[in-house]
Amino acid sequence: MAGSVLAPVPASTAPAAKSRVRRSLRSRRTRSGLLNGAPIVVYMLVLFVYPILSTLFLSVKGVHGGLTLHWYADALSGANLAVLLTTLRISAETSLISVVIGFLLAYAVSRLRPLWAGLVMLIIVVPHFISALVRTYGWIILLGDHGVVNSVLVDLHVPGAPFQLLYNEIGVIIGTTSVMLPYTVLLLYAVMRGVDRRLLAAAASMGAGRLVMFRRVYLPLVAPGLVNATVLSFILCLGYYLTPALMGGARQTVVAALIDDEVMKQNQWNGAAALGVILLVLTFAGLSLLRLARAIGASARQRGAA
Amino acid sequence: MRSQRGSGPGAGALAGSGKSLSVSGLRKTYAGVVAVDEVSMEIEAGEFVTFLGSSGSGKTTTLMMIAGFVEPDSGVIKVGRRDVTRLAPQKRGLGFVFQQYLLFPHMTVAENIAFPLQLRGLSKAEVRRQVGQVLEMAGLEGYGRRRPRELSGGQQQRVALCRALVYRPPVILMDEPLGALDKKLRDQLQTEIKKIQRELGLTVIYVTHDQEEALVLSDRIAVMRDGLIDQFDTPRELFERPRTAFVADFLGAANFLPGRLENHTDEHSLVRLDHGALVRARPHPLAPGHRVRAAVQPGRLGLCAPADGFCTGTVETVTYVGTLVRVGVRPAGAESPIRLELPAGRAPVTGEQVGLTADPGDVTLFGDEEGR
Numbered sequence: 001m002a003g004s005v006l007a008p009v010p011a012s013t014a015p016a017a018k019s020r021v022r023r024s025l026r027s028r029r030t031r032s033g034l035l036n037g038a039p040i041v042v043y044m045l046v047l048f049v050y051p052i053l054s055t056l057f058l059s060v061k062g063v064h065g066g067l068t069l070h071w072y073a074d075a076l077s078g079a080n081l082a083v084l085l086t087t088l089r090i091s092a093e094t095s096l097i098s099v100v101i102g103f104l105l106a107y108a109v110s111r112l113r114p115l116w117a118g119l120v121m122l123i124i125v126v127p128h129f130i131s132a133l134v135r136t137y138g139w140i141i142l143l144g145d146h147g148v149v150n151s152v153l154v155d156l157h158v159p160g161a162p163f164q165l166l167y168n169e170i171g172v173i174i175g176t177t178s179v180m181l182p183y184t185v186l187l188l189y190a191v192m193r194g195v196d197r198r199l200l201a202a203a204a205s206m207g208a209g210r211l212v213m214f215r216r217v218y219l220p221l222v223a224p225g226l227v228n229a230t231v232l233s234f235i236l237c238l239g240y241y242l243t244p245a246l247m248g249g250a251r252q253t254v255v256a257a258l259i260d261d262e263v264m265k266q267n268q269w270n271g272a273a274a275l276g277v278i279l280l281v282l283t284f285a286g287l288s289l290l291r292l293a294r295a296i297g298a299s300a301r302q303r304g305a306a
Numbered sequence: 307m308r309s310q311r312g313s314g315p316g317a318g319a320l321a322g323s324g325k326s327l328s329v330s331g332l333r334k335t336y337a338g339v340v341a342v343d344e345v346s347m348e349i350e351a352g353e354f355v356t357f358l359g360s361s362g363s364g365k366t367t368t369l370m371m372i373a374g375f376v377e378p379d380s381g382v383i384k385v386g387r388r389d390v391t392r393l394a395p396q397k398r399g400l401g402f403v404f405q406q407y408l409l410f411p412h413m414t415v416a417e418n419i420a421f422p423l424q425l426r427g428l429s430k431a432e433v434r435r436q437v438g439q440v441l442e443m444a445g446l447e448g449y450g451r452r453r454p455r456e457l458s459g460g461q462q463q464r465v466a467l468c469r470a471l472v473y474r475p476p477v478i479l480m481d482e483p484l485g486a487l488d489k490k491l492r493d494q495l496q497t498e499i500k501k502i503q504r505e506l507g508l509t510v511i512y513v514t515h516d517q518e519e520a521l522v523l524s525d526r527i528a529v530m531r532d533g534l535i536d537q538f539d540t541p542r543e544l545f546e547r548p549r550t551a552f553v554a555d556f557l558g559a560a561n562f563l564p565g566r567l568e569n570h571t572d573e574h575s576l577v578r579l580d581h582g583a584l585v586r587a588r589p590h591p592l593a594p595g596h597r598v599r600a601a602v603q604p605g606r607l608g609l610c611a612p613a614d615g616f617c618t619g620t621v622e623t624v625t626y627v628g629t630l631v632r633v634g635v636r637p638a639g640a641e642s643p644i645r646l647e648l649p650a651g652r653a654p655v656t657g658e659q660v661g662l663t664a665d666p667g668d669v670t671l672f673g674d675e676e677g678r
Contacts, residue, residue, distance in 0.1 A: 198408050201375060204395040205402035206422035206473070216421070220412040 052280075058273035071274035080258065084278065087254040090169070090244065091237035094176040099230045101177065102184030109185070110192040121189065128182040136246045139175050140166060143247075167249040175243035180233040187232065191225030223297070231290040235283050255279055324352045324509035325386040325476030327372070332381035334367055341367045343533040345381070349477075349526075352507040354500070356520040358556070359530035365513045366481060368530070372511065373479050374398050385476050401470035401478035405485045407462040409454035415465050416441070416450035422473040440468040443502065460491040467499065477509045484519065496522050517557050529553050545603065547588075551672040554601040561607070561644050563600040567592055567671070574666045581639040583617030587669035598671045604632070604647040606668035609654060615661025619644065621654045635660060 024030050062068040074080060109120050127135060142148050143165040150162035165171055195218065203213045241256035248254075255275055262272040332345040342364040349355050357365035370376035372383055374395035383391045390398045409418050416437050423433045441447055444464045454462055463483055470478050483499075484492040500523050503510050514520055520527050521541045528538040529552070537549045548554035551562065565579035567590065574586040577600050587600050612618045619637035631653040634643035644662065654660055 196408070198404065198406065199410060201395070202402070202404060202408040203410075203421070204375075205373060205400065206469070207396045207399060207425045208421075209396055212425060217410060 055273045055276055058270050059277045061270060063270075071270045072278070074271055075274045075278055080275070083253050083258050084255055086252060087238060087256075088282075090172055090176065090252065090254060091234050091240075093169075093173055094180055094237045095230050095234040097173060098177045098180040098184045098233050099188075099226060102181055102188050102229060103226065105181070106185045106188035106192055109189055121185075124185050125182050127178075132179060132242050135178065136175055136243050139171075139178070139243075139247060143171060143174065166247060169248070169252055171247040172244045172252045175247040176237055176240060179240070179243060180236060183236065184229040184233055187229040188222065188225050191222050195221045224294070227290065227293050227297075231286050231293075235286045238282055238286070239279055323474035323476065324507050326351045327386075327477050327509060327511070328382075328384045329368075329372065330382050332368065332371055332383065333379045334364075334371060334376060335379055340533050342371070342378075345533075345535055347528060347535065347538055349509060349511065351509055354503050354508075354510045354512065354523055354525045356512045356514060356524040356527045357530055358514060358517060358520040358527050360515055360556075362532075363530040364533035365515075365528075365530045367533075369479055369481055369511060369513050372477075373400060373402055399475055401473070401475035403463070403466050403470045403478065403480040403483045405482040407454070407459075407466045407486075409462055409465055409469070411454055413454075414450065415446065415452050415454065415457070418454065418465060419469045419472050422469065426473060436472055440472045444468050444498070459487050460495060463487065463495065464498075467502075471502070471506070471508065477511060480510060480512045482514055483512075485514070492519070499523065521557075529556060546668070548601065548670055551599065551601060554603075554670060554672070558603040558605070559645075560601040560603050562672075563602070563644070565598060565600060567594050567596045567598050569594055575671055577671065579617065579637075581617070581637045583637060585616045585664065585669060586666035587671045588667060590671035590673075592671070592673055596673060598673055601670045601672060602664050602668055604645040606664060607644065607646045608663040609633075609646070609648065609652065610661040610663050612659045612661045615663045618659060618661050621656050621658045621660055624653055624656055626650060626653075635662060637662075 059071050060067050060069065062070065076084070105124065109117050109124075112120060140147075144150070145162050145164075145166075147165075149165065153161035153163065163170075165174070199217055199221070200213050203217045208216070239256055241254070241260065244252050244254045245257045245260075255278070259272045259275050262268040262275070327349040328347070329349075330346040332342055333340070334342040345364070345368055347355075357368060359365045367376060371378045371381075374390070374393060374397075378391065381391070382389060385398065385400070409415075410421065413421065419437045419440060420433045423436060428436070437450065438447075441450055444467065446461065446464055446468070449457065449461065449465075454465065457465065463486075467483070470480075480499075484495055487495065496519060499510075502508070512520075512523060524541060526538060526540055527544055529536045529544065531552055537544060537553045539547075539549075544553055544557050548557065548560075554560040555562070563577075563579050563585070565577040565585070567575060568578045568584070569576040570589065571586075573589070575588070575590045577585050577587055577598055579585060579600070585600055590598065592598065609615075617637045619635040619640070621633060622636050622643050623632070623634040625632040629650050631648050631650050633646040633648055633654060635646060636643040646662075
């Protein structure tokens with residue numbers, strides 16, 4: 001972002017380029033553009049570029065000065081590696097479950113009349129505006145051994161009740177899924193609303209049953225939304241801290257919690273920085289995966305055409 | 307009637323797939339309002355039938371009931387001898403061409419056309435062969451790999467047409483398929499649709515509000531109004547023997563000349579028009595003395611010397627429309643001019659006194675209060 005704003009400043013010393021810059025700087029538009037752009041450039045430099053660069057620097061700085069990859073080796077081995085894998089696992093589980101539930105929800109809403117659809121969307125999205133802390137405690141109250149869910153299950157004499165629904169992976173997944181759901185529903189709903197239902201009528205007129213209609217017409221049309229929703233919720237999950245910390249057990253420690261622990265308890269900034277950079281890289285990897293998926297989709301279509 | 311040029315490439319394999327269709331007592335109401343009222347008709351195999359009417363006439367609702375997208379309140383729909391009234395659209399096996407094309411945007415042209423064939427479990431080679439065949443027939447060779455959005459509206463509708471006929475449905479339904487295209491393209495596609503329909507012997511039911519289009523395409527036209535069929539006949543019969551004033555008006559914008567039924571001869575009914583002229587018309591059962599309207603198409607009126615016609619008037623307007631002239635002649639004492647369509651070579655001059663002639667067989671009488 002900052003790079004593109006700064007881009008016009010040339011590194012070349014060629015006279016032609018120099019005179020072009022001078023001419024460009026003489027123009028009113030360029031000067032007022034630079035003036036208007038300056039605050040945001042400064043803002044981004046101070047609050048975005050500088051912290052990231054300093055984090056990068058911290059993550060490779062040795063205890064006694066000099067550069068080292070020690071912190072990365074540390075972050076990617078032993079218990080820390082396990083935490084990283086846990087984070088990936090929880091993110092994958094959450095994004096898959098929230099996309100499946102989000103798909104069903106969004107589909108149901110997209111079939112409602114506009115007024116009802118708006119109302120239901122409001123109900124789905126409003127919790128998102130409530131503090132995640134409050135929501136998480138809400139879940140804790142609901143899911144505890146003597147919480148509403150378990151009391152009902154016990155009263156119904158469900159075998160095995162009360163279940164352990166907190167301080168384990170189930171608890172974390174329930175919590176994070178509820179946080180991600182508004183995103184996936186919103187994304188999928190927008191895509192589904194854009195699908196021309198008459199295409200399904202066209203498919204029916206040619207003899208397609210419901211299953212074929214869904215598989216060959218509806219699903220391909222909403223597929224981009226599914227990919228987007230999966231990757232987005234995966235990325236959001238990667239750096240998510242609160243719910244896993246409050247609703248998970250020791251085995252559900254995620255990278256964000258580990259960073260918190262290193263900084264707040266061990267005052268170990270270098271290790272924390274390395275973990276942060278790894279999260280950042282994973283996020284970029286997720287985004288690249290999204291682009292890759294799109295490219296594969298496009299080329300598959302090309303091949304299908306050939 | 308087969309095309310003189312014979313079958314197009316590969317047409318033989320697709321030919322003769324059309325079946326008959328019968329509709330009886332079809333009725334549909336929406337919230338108590340009658341949309342289609344007891345519509346019955348027999349459509350023969352290989353026939354091109356058009357439902358013609360303005361919006362709200364029930365033509366589209368009738369088509370949707372035949373397709374299965376709208377469930378009738380009562381009535382029976384049969385394709386060939388098979389009763390399909392309660393079947394889901396996908397079980398009827400009909401073809402449908404929509405006004406909005408509705409090609410699948412995520413598939414190529416070839417994949418779109420292959421879709422119904424794949425549903426029918428044809429082998430890959432067979433699908434490819436048949437897709438190639440219809441693409442060639444529609445003049446779309448080389449477009450198979452394109453996406454629908456890369457094609458023009460006319461091309462998209464050609465693809466939609468291919469997709470609807472490639473699996474040889476017994477009846478193809480078309481809902482204003484050319485409604486979104488411009489005039490020139492519409493004319494061109496009309497010719498193509500008609501040619502393909504004839505060559506393959508397709509049974510087509512076509513919905514339109516454009517009477518010219520209906521006349522060009524159809525073997526028979528069902529003129530619909532308020533959920534009822536006013537008349538179901540060949541274009542010629544509709545023109546020459548309109549059964550209702552609405553049909554006469556809708557199909558040719560007929561002149562309606564008010565008058566009083568004066569007398570019946572053996573062959574004609576005589577009408578005294580309000581501005582004094584006496585005109586001979588096709589016989590009408592009403593008794594002399596009744597108020598009637600004499601309907602005559604602008605193209606069926608001729609000019610003659612002032613004294614020779616059934617009435618005399620002054621030429622008010624002369625408008626050239628291509629090879630035709632539209633002429634307005636106002637008889638003395640008439641409220642509005644009588645409209646004529648003449649070959650451009652026979653145009654009169656404005657202000658000229660002329661006589662009007664009409665073959666009595668072209669003048670149809672309607673009772674004044676006659677609704678239908």
